[in-house]
Amino acid sequence: MRIPSRLVITSVFAGLVVVLAALIIVSSALTSRTVLSRHARTIMENIASYTIDKAQSHLIPARQAARLTRGLSRTNIVSSRDTDSMVAYFYEQLYLYPQFSGIYFGSKDGEFIMASRYNLIAPGGYYTKIVRIDGLRRSVEQIYKAADGSMIRRQFDPTDTFDPRTRPWYTRAHTANALAWTDPYIFFTSQKPGITTANPVYDGNGEFVGIIGVDIGIEELSTFISKLNVSENGLAFIMSRSGDIIAYPEMDKLRRADGADRSRLTRITELDDPVGREAFLSLGLPPDNLHLEEPVFTSFALNGERYNAMFAPFSDSEWPWVIAIYMPEDDYLGAIKTNSTQNILIALVAVVIALAMGLLVASKLSRAREMAEGADEAKSHFLARMSHEIRTPMNAMLGAGELLAETRLNGDQRRYVAIYQSAGEHLRELVRDVLDLSRFESGRFRLECTPFNLRSTIDKACALFTLEARNKGLDLHCRFEPGTPEHLMGDPTALRQVLVNLMSNAVKFTRQGSVILGVRCVEAPAAKDEAGNETVLLEFSVSDTGIGIPADKQALVFERFSQADGSTSRKYGGTGLGLAICRTLVRHMGGDIALRSAPEAGTAITFSVRLALDPSGGIRETPTPPRPPRPDSEPRRILLVEDDERNRLLFTLFLKDIPHSLDTAENGEEALRKHFAAPYDLILMDIEMAGMDGYQTTQAVRARERETGLPEVPIVAVTAHALTEAETKSRMHGCTGFLAKPVTKAALRETVERHLGEGFGEAAD
Structure with missing residues (x-):
């Protein structure tokens, strides 16, 4: 039987199309799997990095408190001979850092001074213990206080034989003769996980006097990781190298009974989480000796389901911990697995459906790309947020x-x-x-276009390094070539940032010789910009006689987080961001940057930018804003709205000697109650606060003023958000001024003086 040629051709054509469509679908699915797998790995890396930074920032205050106390003891500012002052200082640390459970000092003679939180008698209470030794006489004083500081009980216990010199924190720090950390353990009083840091203390003559210790609770780490959005069924936990679980989303799984009255941390092999145990076993490492130098990724199967996991060590060697993260493959590949068979069947029926499935795969790839872009946006948001924090x-x-x-x-x-x-x-x-x-x-950077004086910008950039150059014996020169225009239009802040970065590197890496900053005009006024102003091409150069850069390393210095030599950051400091930012700024200004260098022969960096000439030639009238009328001798009233106790105290000290009264409020609600009851003459407004933030509080004040017909009170936004958008947003919400943290004393006092219309100078010592 002869088969019609049309059927053969149609069949072959249809078969080829179906095969091609099937290949496209299968290959696209595999590509999607690869992209999504890589994205899942990136998610785990970001979560691990964020969690490690959060955990270390939680522990660092304990290290700083121990070192600060050691320094204060060395200079007798805080001394064990004055137990009252030392106890008061210890309680100040407890109030300042809520994660501290206790802080104490054990002397080389066996004396002991401790301040700690104690909830067994009264919720939120405190406990003080003082062991004194006077010759052969030994006394142990115990003081119990309520949460408000009121006395509950004070007693002496002659049966107490506690000797700090026998405790692990004392012996470990004394033996190491350096700051030491204990392994995490369960605190006896609170039955919560914690860790202790201890530091030896010496007097002004270098004689050993004792050990300062800080107990810090780490239950907050479990609370933190319980809120992490790993994936729909993913999870993260933290463990020590010895196999103890330190932080887990369900905190009750951290403790195990260890005798009648004591508890210990759960070990990884005992964890009531079969997936977590299997994830650890997939490492193939002993449970009591987990040493990792870098993150390790593993895959494993459990009950017919596949999982991916990552184990990453903490970056600071003081805390030899590991964060573990696992997530099921179906959390990010489930859709592909479910639809793969259906996609192939649909591909076999017709070319149209095959094309449709191709579009579906393309759509999946697009979504995967959007997920990756979302992760990048989340990273940028995280950087901005961390900057604020x-x-x-x-x-x-x-x-x-x-x-x-x-x-x-x-x-x-x-x-x-x-x-x-x-x-x-x-x-x-x-x-x-x-x-x-x-x-x-994030694409939010925008250049300004304002008139400025180029010579003044150059002089100010040089002036910043005059003292440092003089101290190093360097010759510092600034050269403004004849014929270079002074009055220009552009972004002086961006230009100054580039110059300061380059000058900073030049002075830093030059041991002897000179540093020269120069500018010249390389192209006369020619092309016009969008505003119709003539432009010039300027060339800036910063040259030095410093250590130089090898030829094979010069391309790296303009890359982010890169330096010519890995040891450079250890010897000279720096992150490798400065020159990368310089290059980005210069390119935004329409120019480019290059360098010439050789080892021990110095470095010369040049960049060119095109700027517009100032059509006014620098002749402008700068209106001086009118100041409010100076009142009679009656002092003015200022309200500081700030939710951070440390900054409230700092601003109060900055303004303690001005001829005005300063009141404070911890949040927006309290600020409104006080202002509506007795209006203030100036409000310093923190923007980011819990509950009613600074924007909402300012809007409420303005609404009340409109309703009652009262004049507007000056409101100055004081915020850690330093972006230009933050200042614009604050003014849109009704603020009349803006201060970016960190705030100096001079800037704060100048702001108050400007808005209240009278000067009060600097405080006398």
Whole structure:
């Protein structure tokens, strides 16, 4: 029987189309699987990094408190000879850091001073224990207080034989002669997980006097990871290298009975989570000796379902912990598995359906791409958020350093304060760089176009490094070539940031010789910009006689988080963001950047930008905003709205000697009650607060003023959000001024002076 050729051709054609469609669908499904698997891995990496940073930031205050107390003891600011002052200082640390369970000092003679939280007698109560030794006489005093500080009971216990020198935290720190951390354990009093840090203390003569210890609760880590959105059925937990579970979403699974009256942490092999146990077993490592140098990814099957897992070590060696994350494959591949058979069957019926399935796969790829882009957006949002969270305590740190520098200090103390302030300024620059990077990646960065004086910008950039260059014996020169226009239009802040970054590197990496900043006009006024102004091409150069850069490393220095030598960051400091940001800023300004360098022969970095000439030639009238009339001798009333206790105290100290009264409010609701009861003359408004935030509070004040016909009270937004958008948003909500944290004393006082219309100068020492 002869088969018609048309049927043969149609069959062959249809078969080819179906095969092609099936290949497209299968290959696309595999591609989707790869993309989504990679995306799942990225999710786990981001969650691990975020959780590790959160956990370490929770523990760092204990280390800082122990080191600070050691320093204060060395200078006799806090001394065990004055038990009252030391107890008061310990309780101040407990109030400041809610994660602290107790802080104590054990002397080399066996004396002991402790302040701790104690809930067995009264909820939220406190317990003080003081062991004194006077010759052969030993006394143990115990004080119990309620949450409000009132006395419950005070007694002496002659049966107490406690000796701090026998405790593990004491012996470990004394033996190591350095700050030491215990393994996590269950606190006896609270029955919650915690960890202890201890640090040896020496007097001014270098003699050992005892050990300072801090107990810090870590139950907050379990609360934190319980809120993580790993995936629909995924989970994260934290464990120690010895196999103890430190943090778990269900906190009751952390404890195991260890005798009649004591509890211990659950071990990974005992964990009531078969998936978690299997995830650990898939590592193939012993449960009591888990050492990882870098993140490890594993896959395993349990009850017919496949899982992916990741184990990542903490970056700080002080806490030898590991975060574990697992998620089922079906959480991100379930749709592909469910639809794969149906897709193939549909592909066999017709070309149209095959094409439709191709479109479906393309749609899936598009969704996968959108998920990846969403992860990138989440990263940028996280960077901006972390910048805000860092700026709030940094404001208190830098402000405290500024206040301390104004006190009477001896030479060593002034040098220590200078080191503290220098480190704080470096941290502020780092946060700014990270925030700039976030703005670039999210596409929110916009250049300004304002008139400015180029010579003034150059001079100010050089002036920042005059003292540092002089201290290093360097010759610092700024050259403004003849014929270079001074009055320009552009973004002076961005230009100054590039110059300061380049000058900072030049001075930092130059041991002897000179650093030269120069600018020249390489193209006369020619093309016009969008506003019709003539433009010029300017070339800037920063050259030094420093250590130089090898030729094979020069391409790396403009990449993010990269440096020419890995040891550079350890010797000179830095994150590798500065030059990457410089290149981005220069390209936004329509130019490019390049360098010439050789080892031990110095470095020269040049960049060119095109800027418009100022059509006014620099002749402008800058109107001076009218100041409110100066009142009679009656002082004005100021309200500070700030939910952070440290910043309330700091701002109060900044303004303690002004001829006005300062009142404070912890939140927006309290601020409205006080202002509506007796209106203030100026309000300093924190923006991000729990409950009613600063924007809502400001709008409520403005609405009340409109209803009652009262004049508008000046409201200055004080926020850790340093983006230009934050200032614009605050003014849209009714604020009349803006201050970005960290806030200096001078900036705060100048703001108050400007809005109240009278000067009061600087406080006398």
